Amino acid sequence: MDTNKELELAKDFVNNTNRSIFLTGKAGTGKTTFLHNLKKDSLKRLVVVAPTGVAAINAKGVTIHSFFQLPFGPILPDAELGNSGGFNKKFSRTKIDIIKSMDLLIIDEISMVRADVLDAIDKTLRRYRTRDKVFGGVQVLMIGDLQQLSPVIRENEWQLLKPYYQTGFFFSSRAYQEANTITIELRHIYRQENPKFIEILNEIRNNTLSVAAAEELNKRYIKDFSPDPKEGYIELTTHNNRAERANSAELEAISSKEKRYRAKIEGKFPEFSYPNSEEVRLKVGAQVMFIKNDSSPEKRYFNGKIGKVILLDKDEVVVGCPDDDFNIVTTPEVWENITYTVHPETKAITEDKIGSFTQMPLRLAWAITIHKSQGLTFEKAIIDAQGAFAHGQTYVALSRCKSLEGLVLKSKIDSNQIINDAHVTSFNKTAEAQQPNETILHSARATFQLEGIHEIFDFYKFLFPINRLLDVFYKNRGSITGRIEEPLTAVKDVIPMLLKVSNGFNTQLRQISDNDVLPEHNETIQERFAKALIYFRTEIEQKVVAPINALSFTTDNKAIEKEIEKQLETLDELLTIKRSYFNGFENGFSTQEFLELRAKSVFLKKNAPKKAKSTIVDGTVNIELFELLRELRNEIAAENDLVHYQIFTQKALYEICEVLPINKKQLLEINGFGKVRVDKYGSQILEVIRAYCDENNIETEDTIEFEEDPKPKNKIKKGDSHLTTLELFQAGKTIFEIAQERELTTGTIFGHLSKFVSSGEVKVTDLISEAHFNELTQLIPKHKFENLTDLKRQLDDKYSYNDIRLVLNSITK
Numbered sequence: 166m167d168t169n170k171e172l173e174l175a176k177d178f179v180n181n182t183n184r185s186i187f188l189t190g191k192a193g194t195g196k197t198t199f200l201h202n203l204k205k206d207s208l209k210r211l212v213v214v215a216p217t218g219v220a221a222i223n224a225k226g227v228t229i230h231s232f233f234q235l236p237f238g239p240i241l242p243d244a245e246l247g248n249s250g251g252f253n254k255k256f257s258r259t260k261i262d263i264i265k266s267m268d269l270l271i272i273d274e275i276s277m278v279r280a281d282v283l284d285a286i287d288k289t290l291r292r293y294r295t296r297d298k299v300f301g302g303v304q305v306l307m308i309g310d311l312q313q314l315s316p317v318i319r320e321n322e323w324q325l326l327k328p329y330y331q332t333g334f335f336f337s338s339r340a341y342q343e344a345n346t347i348t349i350e351l352r353h354i355y356r357q358e359n360p361k362f363i364e365i366l367n368e369i370r371n372n373t374l375s376v377a378a379a380e381e382l383n384k385r386y387i388k389d390f391s392p393d394p395k396e397g398y399i400e401l402t403t404h405n406n407r408a409e410r411a412n413s414a415e416l417e418a419i420s421s422k423e424k425r426y427r428a429k430i431e432g433k434f435p436e437f438s439y440p441n442s443e444e445v446r447l448k449v450g451a452q453v454m455f456i457k458n459d460s461s462p463e464k465r466y467f468n469g470k471i472g473k474v475i476l477l478d479k480d481e482v483v484v485g486c487p488d489d490d491f492n493i494v495t496t497p498e499v500w501e502n503i504t505y506t507v508h509p510e511t512k513a514i515t516e517d518k519i520g521s522f523t524q525m526p527l528r529l530a531w532a533i534t535i536h537k538s539q540g541l542t543f544e545k546a547i548i549d550a551q552g553a554f555a556h557g558q559t560y561v562a563l564s565r566c567k568s569l570e571g572l573v574l575k576s577k578i579d580s581n582q583i584i585n586d587a588h589v590t591s592f593n594k595t596a597e598a599q600q601p602n603e604t605i606l607h608s609a610r611a612t613f614q615l616e617g618i619h620e621i622f623d624f625y626k627f628l629f630p631i632n633r634l635l636d637v638f639y640k641n642r643g644s645i646t647g648r649i650e651e652p653l654t655a656v657k658d659v660i661p662m663l664l665k666v667s668n669g670f671n672t673q674l675r676q677i678s679d680n681d682v683l684p685e686h687n688e689t690i691q692e693r694f695a696k697a698l699i700y701f702r703t704e705i706e707q708k709v710v711a712p713i714n715a716l717s718f719t720t721d722n723k724a725i726e727k728e729i730e731k732q733l734e735t736l737d738e739l740l741t742i743k744r745s746y747f748n749g750f751e752n753g754f755s756t757q758e759f760l761e762l763r764a765k766s767v768f769l770k771k772n773a774p775k776k777a778k779s780t781i782v783d784g785t786v787n788i789e790l791f792e793l794l795r796e797l798r799n800e801i802a803a804e805n806d807l808v809h810y811q812i813f814t815q816k817a818l819y820e821i822c823e824v825l826p827i828n829k830k831q832l833l834e835i836n837g838f839g840k841v842r843v844d845k846y847g848s849q850i851l852e853v854i855r856a857y858c859d860e861n862n863i864e865t866e867d868t869i870e871f872e873e874d875p876k877p878k879n880k881i882k883k884g885d886s887h888l889t890t891l892e893l894f895q896a897g898k899t900i901f902e903i904a905q906e907r908e909l910t911t912g913t914i915f916g917h918l919s920k921f922v923s924s925g926e927v928k929v930t931d932l933i934s935e936a937h938f939n940e941l942t943q944l945i946p947k948h949k950f951e952n953l954t955d956l957k958r959q960l961d962d963k964y965s966y967n968d969i970r971l972v973l974n975s976i977t978k
Contacts, residue, residue, distance in 0.1 A: 172199060174606065175349045179269065180208055181756060182609035183616065185305040185344045187275070187336075187596070190351030191370060192564035193542070196308050199351075200224060200273060208757055209268035209304075210764050216277045216316075217437075224273040225516070227504060228438070229282060232260075233289045239325045240281040242339055256293070259506055264293045266764045268304060274539075275309035279316040280330045280338040287340035299343045307335065307346070311589045312370045313561050314539055332588045347605070348596035362569040369560050369578075372590060379578065382563075386574040390547065397471040397487045398573065399454060400532040400547040401562045407549070411532035421449040424477040426497075432520030434502045441524045449474050453484060454530030457498050465493045469541035469565075471530055482525055487544070498526040535562045542567060549575040607683070614684040615674055617759045618694060621746045622667040622701055626739055627660045627709075630732040637732075641725050646815060647718035649729075659708040663701070670697055684754070691753045702747040710740060721810035742766040787822040790857045792957060792966050794818055797853055800911075801846060812846055813837060825863065827855055848908060856913045859886075890917035891926060900932075915967045922975065929975055933968050940964075941972040 172195065175188050190196055204213065204225070213226030214233075230237060234256065256264075270290075272278060287300050294301030311334065318326070318333045330337045354363055365382050368374045374382075392398040402408050416423075426445045436443075441456055451474045455466040466472075472486035472493065482495045502520035535550075535558050546566050550559045559578065566572045601609075635653050638645060670693070677689055684690045713736060720726050749762045795818065802809045813821075817837040826832040829847050833840065838847075857863075893903045900918070904911045921927040929938055941964060950956035956973070957966055 169351075169353045171349055171351045171353070174601065174603075175199065175351075176203070177606055178347065178349065178601070178609065179203060179304070179306055181613065182606070183302075183304050183613045184609050185300065185307070185346040187307045187346050187348045188351070189308075189310055189348060189593075189596075191354055191366070192310065192313065192561070193354045194351035195353070195355050196310070196351060197224075197273075200271065200308055203271070203306075207269065208760060210266055210760075211269040211271055212263065212267050213271045213273060215273040216282070217274070224271075225501075225503065226271070226273065229272070229278065229286065233286055235282065235285050235289075239322045240285045241325065242281060242284045242329050261293055263506075264290065264301075266766075268760060268764065269306060270300070270303050271306045271308065273308050274314075275307035275335055276311045276313055277309070277316050278307075278335045279318060279326075279333050280335055280341075281326055283335045283338040284340050287338075299340055305344070305346075311336075311593060314536060314558075315586065315589075332586070334586075334589065334592075336592050337588075347601045347609075348599060350597060350600060358567075359569055365569070366560065366564050369563060371593075374578075382569075383574065383577045385569065385572045386577045390573050390575070392545075392547070392573075394450075394452065394473070395487065396545060397452065397473070398545045398547050399452070399471055399530045399543055400549060400575070401535050401538055401565065402532055402549040403535055403551075403558060405534050405536075408532040408534050408537075412529040415531040416446065416448060416451055416529060419448045419450045423448050426482075426525045428522055428524035429497070430520070430522055432502070432518070434520035434522050438502060439522060440500045441522070441526070441528060443524075445525050445527060446529075447474055447477060447482060447525075447527070449477060452530050453482075453527040454533070455484075455495075455526050456528055457500070457526040460498060466495075466526075467542075469538075469543055471543065471545070482527060484527070495525060495527060497523045499523045538562065538565050541565055543571070544568075545571040545573075547573045547575055550578060551576045607680075611678060611680075611683055614754070614756055614759075615671070615678065617756065617763075618674060618684065618690075618754055619667070619671045620763075621750075621754075621759070622670060622697060624660055624663045624667060627656075627736070630735040630739075631657045631660060634729060634732045637725060637728055641720075641722065644722045644725060645718055645720045645729075646819070647716075649716055649718045652712035652716040655712040656709050659704070663704060667701075685756055694750070694754050698747050698750060701743075705740065705743055705747075713737075713740075719815050721815045787825070787857070789966075790825075790854065791818065791822050793853050793857060794821060794850065796966055797849060801849065813842065813850075821850070821854070825854060825858060827851060827858065852909045852913050856916055860916065887917040887920055890914055891921055894918055894927065894931075915971075919967070919971050919974070922971065929971060933971055937964060937968055938972060941969060942976060945969070945973060945976065 171190075175186065176199075178184055178186055188196060188199065200213070204211065212232065213224050214229045215224050215226055216229055229235065270286075272283075272286075290301030290303050291298070292301075294303065316333050316335075323333065326333065335341055361381065365374075365378045368378050400408075400411060402411070424447055426447065428439070428441065428443045428445075430443075447453065453472055453474055455470045455472070456468055458464070458468050459466045466484075466486075470486060472484040472489075474482060475485045475492055476483035480496060484493045484495055486493065500522045501518045502522070503516040504519045506515055506517045539561055543565050544567055546562075548562045548566075550562055563572070563578075631653060635650070635657060638649050638653070642650075674684070674690055674693065677687075677693075678684060679687055713733070716733070718729060720729075745762055745766055750758060752758075798809050798812045798818070801807075801812050813835075814837050817835055820835050821832075824831070824835065826835060828851065829843050832838055832843050832847050832851065890903055890907070893906065894900075898906070900911050900914045903909075904914045907914070915932060918927050918932055922929055922932070933941075941960075944960060945956065948956060948959050950959060957964075957969055960969065
C-alpha cells in the first residue's frame with residue numbers, strides 16, 4: 166500500500182507521542198491495513214481489542230468484554246464495576262502485568278463501541294495503573310468510521326443510560342471527552358477509483374445526496390434484474406433471514422450432490438466468535454465468497470472474492486472466479502483465538518493461541534447481510550437497501566462495491582434509505598476541522614518526552630506506603646517491637662524534598678525546552694538529565710534505601726505484620742523501578758529507551774528479591790536460640806491447633822533469649838508465662854534452651870527443677886544425653902519415637918544426632934531427605950550470610966533450621 170501523509174502522521178502520533186487518537190476515514194481508505202502494519206512495526210507494547218468476536222478475530226485481537234472482563238449489559242458510569250452483573254473483577258497476575266506494562270491499546274471498529282463500555286475500559290485501566298489519568302495513562306488508538314455500523318443498544322438499555330450520555334456513541338463517553346483525543350482522517354480511497362462514484366458515496370455519507378447524484382446512482386436500478394451466474398454478483402440485504410433464505414433457495418435449486426464440511430475446533434473458541442458456519446454446505450455450481458485472505462505465499466484469494474464451486478473433494482474445494490486464468494484449489498484455513506501473555510524471558514507482550522477454528526474459507530454468496538459485509542470489497546453486487554433500519558447501513562452497502570458499473574440496485578435509493586445520526590454528523594464536522602498537523606505532532610512529541618523525564622524523577626507514589634506504615638505503627642505501637650519509627654520518619658522527611666526538587670527540575674526543563682528541537686536531541690536538556698540521574702541516585706541510596714534497610718520489626722498480630730510487609734514490598738518495588746531508570750540511561754534520555762525500561766519495570770519489581778520478613782529486631786541476643794524457639798512455638802501451635810502467640814508471645818521470646826531460663830522457676834519469671842503455660846509447654850522450651858547452652862558452652866546453674874515439689878536430680882554430664890539419643894537411634898527408633906520416650910523435642914533429638922555425622926556414626930541422609938540435602942548443597946554456597954539465621958531467612962521455608970545447619974556443617978568441615 167502506498168504511503169500518504171495522513172497515514173504517516175497517524176504512525177508518528179502513535180509511535181512518538183502519548184496522545185490518544187481516533188483514526189477514521191471513509192470506507193476503503195486502508196484503516197485495517199494500517200492496524201496490521203502497526204502490529205508488526207510499532208515499538209510500543211500494544212494490545213488489540215474489538216467489540217465483537219468476529220471483529221476481534223479479523224483484527225487478530227481479543228474482544229473488549231473478554232480482555233477487560235466486562236458485563237454485557239449497561240454499565241452505569243457512577244457505579245462500581247464490581248456491582249454490575251456479570252463483571253469478573255478477579256484479574257489474573259498475567260492480565261494485570263499486561264495492563265500495567267502496555268503502552269498502547271488499540272480498539273478496532275470503535276463505531277460499534279457504546280459510550281458506557283469505553284468508560285468501563287477507562288475505569289479498569291485506572292484501577293491497575295494511574296488513577297488520576299484518563300485511561301490510566303495508556304495511549305488509546307480508536308479505529309473506525311462513524312458513518313458505518315453503530316452500537317447496538319436496546320431501548321430498555323438506553324433508558325438506563327440516557328441520563329448519563331447524550332448519545333450511545335463512544336464519543337459521548339466521559340473518558341473520550343477528558344482524553345483530549347486527536348482525530349486523523351484518512352482521505353485517500355483505495356477501494357474505488359471512479360471520481361463520480363466517490364462523490365456519490367461522500368454525499369450519502371454526509372446525508373447531502375443531491376438530485377443529480379441520486380439520478381446518477383439510480384441509473385443502476387435494474388428492474389427484475391437476473392444476473393448471469395457466471396458474473397458472480399452477490400446481493401447485500403438488510404436482514405439476516407433474507408440472506409439465508411436467498412442462499413438456501415439457490416443451493417436447493419442446484420441438482421448436483423451436496424457435500425458438507427465440518428469445522429475442526431480446538432482449544433477455546435466460543436461459538437459467538439466463529440468466523441464461519443460450523444457446517445458449510447456446498448454443491449458444484451454454488452456461488453461462494455472467500456471470507457479470509459489466502460495464507461499461502463501465492464495470495465490467490467482475498468476476503469470478499471466471489472467465485473463458483475467447480476469440484477468438491479474430501480479435503481479441498483476447487484473454485485473458479487471470473488477473470489481468473491486459473492482455478493483456485495481451496496483447502497481449510499485456520500482462524501486463531503488468541504490471548505495476551507508475557508514472554509518469560511523477553512517480557513514482551515505476546516499473542517498466545519488458546520484455540521483454533523479450521524474450516525473452508527468459503528460461504529454461500531448469492532446473498533449476505535450488510536452487517537457482515539463491513540470491511541469487504543466486491544467487484545459486483547446487488548444492493549437491497551429498501552429495508553434499511555439503522556444508521557450507516559446504506560452507505561456501508563454501497564461502499565462495498567469497487568465501481569459504479571459493478572453495482573445493481575434492487576430498488577431506487579432515496580433519502581428514506583439514508584439514515585444518518587445528526588450527532589455523528591456534528592461530531593465529524595468538528596473533528597475534521599481539528600485535523601492535526603506537523604506542528605501539533607512536534608509539540609505532542611516534546612510533551613511526551615518531557616513527561617517521560619518527569620516520570621523518571623517523580624517520587625509521588627512513595628508517599629502513600631510511607632504514610633501508611635507510620636499510620637499502622639502509631640495506631641499499634643504497643644503490638645510492634647523493633648526499629649521502625651526512626652527510619653520511616655527519616656524517609657518521610659526526605660520524600661517531599663525530592664518531590665520539590667523533581668517538580669522544580671521539571672519546570673526548568675520546560676523553560677529551556679526549544680520549540681524547534683525535541684528534548685532527546687537538546688544538548689542542554691541532556692546535560693541536566695545526566696546530572697539529575699547522579700543526584701537522585703545518590704539521594705535515594707543514602708536517604709531512602711539506607712533507612713529502609715535499617716528498619717526491623719516484629720509483631721504477634723498477623724494482620725499488622727501482613728500490612729507492614731505489604732507496604733514495605735511496595736517501597737521495594739518503587740525503589741527497584743527507580744534504580745532501573747537511574748542505571749538504564751547510559752547514553753542519555755531517548756524515547757525508545759524510556760519505553761523499554763518502563764515496560765520492563767513491571768517485571769523487574771515482580772522479580773525483585775523481597776525484603777526478608779523482619780522476625781528479629783536489631784539488638785537481639787542469642788539469635789540461633791531465637792530461631793529454634795520460634796520453630797518450637799510454631800510446631801507446638803500446629804500440634805494443638807492454636808495460634809503461635811498462645812504458646813508464648815514475641816516479647817516473651819526476646820526476654821527468654823536474654824535471660825536464658827533453665828528451670829521452671831526461672832521460666833515463670835518471664836513476662837507472660839503463668840503456671841498453666843509453664844506446666845503445658847515448659848519442659849519442651851527448657852530442653853531447647855539447655856541444649857543450646859550446652860552446645861555453645863554457656864554456663865548455667867547446676868540445679869534443674871522440673872516439679873513444683875522439687876526433687877534434686879543428678880546433673881547430666883555434658884555429652885551423656887547425646888549418647889543416650891545415639892544409642893536409641895542405632896537401636897532402630899525414629900527421631901519422633903526418641904523424642905517421645907525422652908520427653909524432649911524432635912529438634913533437640915535432631916541436634917543430638919547431628920553431632921555424630923562428622924564421626925560417621927550417623928549418616929546425613931538419616932536426618933534429612935536426599936533431595937533437600939542435594940538442593941541445599943547447591944544453594945548455600947550461592948548465598949552471602951553473616952550467620953545461620955541470616956542464611957535461613959534467605960532460603961525457602963521448606964528447609965528447617967536444623968536442615969540448614971546440618972548441611973552447612975557437612976560442606977564446611
